[in-house]
Amino acid sequence: MICSSCRHPAQYSCNCTSKKSYMCSKHLGNHCKLNGKHEINQIGSKKKLFNSEMKVKLLNKIRSLKTQAKLDISKAISHVNDLFTKISGELKRANNYIKGFIKSCDDAIDYIKNLNDEIEEKEFYCPLESLLIMQRPEILDQIYGPKINLYAINNKTIECAISNFPHCIFQYTFNSIVFSSQNELACNNGITETKMHTDFNWVGRLLSVGKALAIYTGGDPASNSAYIINLELKSINSLSSMQQKRKWHAMTWIDGFPAVLGGYDGEEFLNVVEVYKNGNWERYPSLTSIKSSLSAISYYSKVYAIGGRFNVSPIKCLNSIEKYENGKWELLFVKISSNLTGPGLFASGIYIIIFGGYNENNKNVKDCDIFNDKLMKVWKADFELNEPLSFTSMNILTLEGKTYCYGDDENYFCQLVDLQFNF
Incomplete structure (x- = not known):
């Protein structure tokens, strides 16, 4: 038996007219739209038809998941770029300060190296002099450099919970x-x-x-x-x-x-x-x-x-x-x-x-x-x-x-x- 619409093998027959009609699954819907009382019979082994509306809904759902995933990753990239800009700014400020501090160390080394090894006795000595003549050696313990605090990101800035699809x-x-x-x-x-x-x-x-x-x-x-x-x-x-x-x-x-x-x-x-x-x-x-x-x-x-x-x-x-x-x-x-x-x-x-x-x-x-x-x-x-x-x-x-x-x-x-x- 062949489909009266496309001449492909028929899977269904109908007695809605004096002459039995045959159709494939593709043209079954078109036949059912015709006037008349339709009693559809399946030819050969019975099969279950996919619901065309549900198939469309499933495809649309997957497409919407795909679209949302693209939007989400775009937001994540934007979020990371913002974080990177913020972190880069913090690093730049720290870097500029540390470079300046290193320069000040070089200046201090040159200055101290060029000092005379002796000074006139006086009533009051500046801190540097007081340190070098051992009047206040504890000043040495008061000298600290800058401290860079590196914070671990204990809570992830980005994480992606798994999907249950597919x-x-x-x-x-x-x-x-x-x-x-x-x-x-x-x-x-x-x-x-x-x-x-x-x-x-x-x-x-x-x-x-x-x-x-x-x-x-x-x-x-x-x-x-x-x-x-x-x-x-x-x-x-x-x-x-x-x-x-x-x-x-x-x-x-x-x-x-x-x-x-x-x-x-x-x-x-x-x-x-x-x-x-x-x-x-x-x-x-x-x-x-x-x-x-x-x-x-x-x-x-x-x-x-x-x-x-x-x-x-x-x-x-x-x-x-x-x-x-x-x-x-x-x-x-x-x-x-x-x-x-x-x-x-x-x-x-x-x-x-x-x-x-x-x-x-x-x-x-x-x-x-x-x-x-x-x-x-x-x-x-x-x-x-x-x-x-x-x-x-x-x-x-x-x-x-x-x-x-x-x-x-x-x-x-x-x-x-x-x-x-x-x-």
């Missing part, structure tokens, strides 16, 4: 969700924290898949079970089982579908990846190496899997970054600064911020790395967490420009952390 369009950020204890689920929307007792275990993993929905996979012992949780209704329903039982894995989105990556099956570490498509779990290309306790993040058409563990006793962790793109995984040559499990991940602008984690010495860390996937570079950030934390859940909350995530401290105490990262 993180919030590739991961849901309505709630931060985590297991606050072995079986208790905690959910925080920035206003209230709700807790929900479950039969699940914290070694399984959670992925937010809607404003109030999350998928739970795995368990202890390692399981191929999967469930959908309604956080508002506090209801739980089963999904079809995964092909591979697992725990200590990662969850994110791959090609627009919920996905599980790696983990441990109770005997072996895994590189197996599955995605949830059309009610079933489907095998996807495997990671380049086996690992559990890794972290993963969806970023445009790519997915990054970072860190992980490949041995339990002794603990052996990874500092690797793997990238999924165009149907395959690639081990990148760049590495994070430490071998870690459970680092937090957040996409902000062109950067992926890697924060916290658990190292091979059984210690949480508070260091942060910055990964630029355009330049393929990783460097240590000049900011850090307020305390050492690791992150079993990548379900981050963003609210009014701020970013929050549940993290575990050294005693496995779970707390909601304000990620106050500033460039």
Whole structure:
């Protein structure tokens, strides 16, 4: 079937006239404007149409963010130029004074060197004479030069709080969700924290898949079970089982579908990846190496899997970054600064911020790395967490420009952390 308007393959048909009409998605809107009662039928597999108005709104929102960012950096440059002018003026005044003082020292040296080594005895001596004849030697201790005070800028003159874009369009950020204890689920929307007792275990993993929905996979012992949780209704329903039982894995989105990556099956570490498509779990290309306790993040058409563990006793962790793109995984040559499990991940602008984690010495860390996937570079950030934390859940909350995530401290105490990262 072909579209009656453009002769391209048709995706829709309509019985509004005596003769069935066919149209493509591009010309569906034009057809619906025609007079008549329209009963649109989809040809072939059903598809969801993007809402054209929402697409325009999203593009306009991103353009407005871009415009505002340009205005903000212009203000910052103007601010720095003003500061530079002020600092330059202060430096100029100090420099002129110090140069004059140095000249006065030279003048004094010449003057004193040319003095006679003796003077007539008299009733009163000037200070210089009193010093040189040792009548008042303490005068020497009264001589001080100028003191330049160099003030550290304790409060930054400029700082840039991180944006939640594009993180919030590739991961849901309505709630931060985590297991606050072995079986208790905690959910925080920035206003209230709700807790929900479950039969699940914290070694399984959670992925937010809607404003109030999350998928739970795995368990202890390692399981191929999967469930959908309604956080508002506090209801739980089963999904079809995964092909591979697992725990200590990662969850994110791959090609627009919920996905599980790696983990441990109770005997072996895994590189197996599955995605949830059309009610079933489907095998996807495997990671380049086996690992559990890794972290993963969806970023445009790519997915990054970072860190992980490949041995339990002794603990052996990874500092690797793997990238999924165009149907395959690639081990990148760049590495994070430490071998870690459970680092937090957040996409902000062109950067992926890697924060916290658990190292091979059984210690949480508070260091942060910055990964630029355009330049393929990783460097240590000049900011850090307020305390050492690791992150079993990548379900981050963003609210009014701020970013929050549940993290575990050294005693496995779970707390909601304000990620106050500033460039």
